[in-house]
Amino acid sequence: MKSGRPLLNVLRGERGERPPVWLMRQAGRYLPEYRALRAEKGGFLELALDPEAAAEITLQPIRRFGFDGAILFSDILMVPMALGQKLWFEAGEGPRLAPKLVDHALGELESAPQRLMPIYETVHRVATALPPQVTFLGFAGSPWTVATYMVAGQGSREQAEARRFAYRDPQAFGAIIDAIERMTVDYLSKQIEAGVHAVQLFDSWAGSLSPAQYEQWVIAPTARLVSALRTRHPDTPIIGFPKGSGGKLPAYARETGVDAIGLDETVDPAWANASLPDGLPVQGNLDPLALIAGGVALDQAAARILDAFAGRPHIFNLGHGILPDTPIAHVEQLLARVRGG
Numbered sequence: 001m002k003s004g005r006p007l008l009n010v011l012r013g014e015r016g017e018r019p020p021v022w023l024m025r026q027a028g029r030y031l032p033e034y035r036a037l038r039a040e041k042g043g044f045l046e047l048a049l050d051p052e053a054a055a056e057i058t059l060q061p062i063r064r065f066g067f068d069g070a071i072l073f074s075d076i077l078m079v080p081m082a083l084g085q086k087l088w089f090e091a092g093e094g095p096r097l098a099p100k101l102v103d104h105a106l107g108e109l110e111s112a113p114q115r116l117m118p119i120y121e122t123v124h125r126v127a128t129a130l131p132p133q134v135t136f137l138g139f140a141g142s143p144w145t146v147a148t149y150m151v152a153g154q155g156s157r158e159q160a161e162a163r164r165f166a167y168r169d170p171q172a173f174g175a176i177i178d179a180i181e182r183m184t185v186d187y188l189s190k191q192i193e194a195g196v197h198a199v200q201l202f203d204s205w206a207g208s209l210s211p212a213q214y215e216q217w218v219i220a221p222t223a224r225l226v227s228a229l230r231t232r233h234p235d236t237p238i239i240g241f242p243k244g245s246g247g248k249l250p251a252y253a254r255e256t257g258v259d260a261i262g263l264d265e266t267v268d269p270a271w272a273n274a275s276l277p278d279g280l281p282v283q284g285n286l287d288p289l290a291l292i293a294g295g296v297a298l299d300q301a302a303a304r305i306l307d308a309f310a311g312r313p314h315i316f317n318l319g320h321g322i323l324p325d326t327p328i329a330h331v332e333q334l335l336a337r338v339r340g341g
Helices: 006-011 032-041 044-048 051-065 078-083 113-129 143-152 160-168 170-194 211-232 246-256 269-275 288-293 295-308 328-338
Strands: 069-071 086-090 094-098 135-141 198-203 238-242 260-262 282-286 314-318
Touching (some): 006 135, 006 198, 006 314, 032 051, 044 051, 051 113, 051 328, 113 135, 113 170, 135 143, 143 160, 143 211, 160 170, 170 198, 198 211, 211 238, 211 246, 238 246, 246 269, 269 282, 269 295, 282 295, 288 295, 288 328, 295 314
Parallel strands (some): 260 282
């Protein structure tokens, strides 16, 4: 059934006169209103677990830019926190988790799903405040990416500890994946019950795996998760964003069952349009650095994406998160270009 929300309609396979647009990490450090609130309230985790502050941050870019989608202000590492790891953020270095599962057994963790309650309250607050035409997107990390943080206790470029662990003891690593899956299904289900219209699975480190590991640790867990979530909420679209997947994207699209696929900035949009299943909605994939560059470079990059996906359902977005030094004027330029202004 067609809704009054253009982005939600695209996720259901509709094509409109223009693609709806939102930007990954659109609620964040490039906005002066976000920086002011963070200076008042404290660090990232304190904001994310404060429903009043997190709801305000989620709504800030909607008020300023009128995006077609609002993305919940939170983090993919809320699931490890709910599984019993301690989560904190080191200034200038990013998230940390303890104990590291490379050194400790999964069974040592004490599950604490109540830690997610503030996030559901945030969803409820945003859902009651959003303009009726805006699609509200919830999200979680995909099992592989979340597992890399749980094993190593932090992010890394190569994910070497998690990959070694998976080769050395696939049974133990599989148990970690299974625990993440179960918690994530409940987490996303409760986001949907609290008011989000669609959800996105972020697999930020999908590109680091060999083909066999990709099938085992990206496609298979994602397919199970999508199936379980669809059983509970058959009408809620699911976007998969397997960053860095490259030539594995068609297999991901076919085998996971996601309703739409997000493309990172390294993917040729013409290739993606020719290679992905006909009619599958796509999201992306402007280089965040093109947005920083602005001017002619930004217009040309946006036009290439718009032209490539003119024949299929398309949500305009970045290929990854918006960067903190992105000029507000360049976001306005992009919106004018996408919306035909």
